[in-house]
């Protein structure tokens with residue numbers, strides 16, 4: 001719980017920076033939470049599962065950072081739940097007189113079989129892309145507008161192998177686990193490019209962590225896909241390495257004027273050539289905003 005000491009520090013203006021991390025209870029997100037806390041950055045972590053939230057809180061308490069972590073519980077798989085996440089976040093921020101410095105979209109899923117969300121969107125598309133856009137829209141008014149603030153969207157090297165088909169954006173036909181995942185990660189990069197084009201006040205980056213040893217491929221997948229992932233991910237890096245690269249993007253002045261960049265293993269590299277096509281960036285931006293019924297992405301005020 002944020003305490004009186006925090007209020008006092010706020011008055012004398014030496015309060016830690018505040019990061020908002022989705023997917024805070026496992027894998028890269030959990031490592032990021034711990035890395036940020038150790039770097040004196042306070043965290044609001046978004047989790048969806050009570051047991052995992054408790055486990056994270058216990059680990060954080062054991063490290064002595066209990067007062068530096070706040071939790072919001074919510075589901076990114078449909079719009080109404082995202083509105084609720086934003087409402088809880090707003091209440092938490094207002095109660096503690098805080099604003100967000102770093103917004104880190106880490107949550108994501110890989111899904112065997114075609115599944116539809118409550119809002120009738122394909123689930124991987126919903127959680128990996130629509131939720132990123134929706135939550136950014138909802139939380140942007142609560143962020144510190146500064147060239148030192150950051151939005152990070154975790155994409156993936158798999159986006160290089162994705163194509164875009166505006167007649168089948170959600171992979172509602174010809175669905176395969178990889179086609180849907182790769183496309184959602186391509187959309188992450190296109191969103192970052194679109195956002196950076198339209199907003200020069202808030203730096204935003206697409207993060208490619210490389211192959212990371214997590215359980216993502218075992219959560220919503222078939223036995224075969226799960227087996228393949230277990231075997232493949234053994235060659236991956238530890239999530240803490242990915243988290244340290246992200247911390248560097250958030251805090252190093254090297255990234256100050258690099259908004260819209262694709263950062264792989266902590267280094268700016270080129271993304272899929274299609275992500276540089278203005279027409280593609282603009283069309284995905286407009287199609288996504290139409291789906292979410294957002295008229296003007298940057299008009300929302302708190």
Ligand SMILES: NC(=O)c1ccc[n+]([C@@H]2O[C@H](COP(=O)([O-])OP(=O)(O)OC[C@H]3O[C@@H](n4cnc5c(N)ncnc54)[C@H](OP(=O)(O)O)[C@@H]3O)[C@@H](O)[C@H]2O)c1
Pocket residue numbers: 022023024025026027028029047048049052074075076077105106107108109127154155156157208209210211212213214215216217219236
């Ligand atoms: N692992 C890799 O090699 C790799 C490579 C490139 C990119 N990435 C990306 O890295 C990000 C993190 O993945 P990871 O590998 O760390 O896997 P992970 O451990 O499974 O983390 C995914 C996180 O997303 C959360 N999540 C999933 N669906 C959600 C929903 N509907 N509502 C709220 N939270 C939800 C999960 O919650 P729970 O904790 O409750 O499960 C989990 O915390 C993903 O975006 C992934 O695409 C991973």
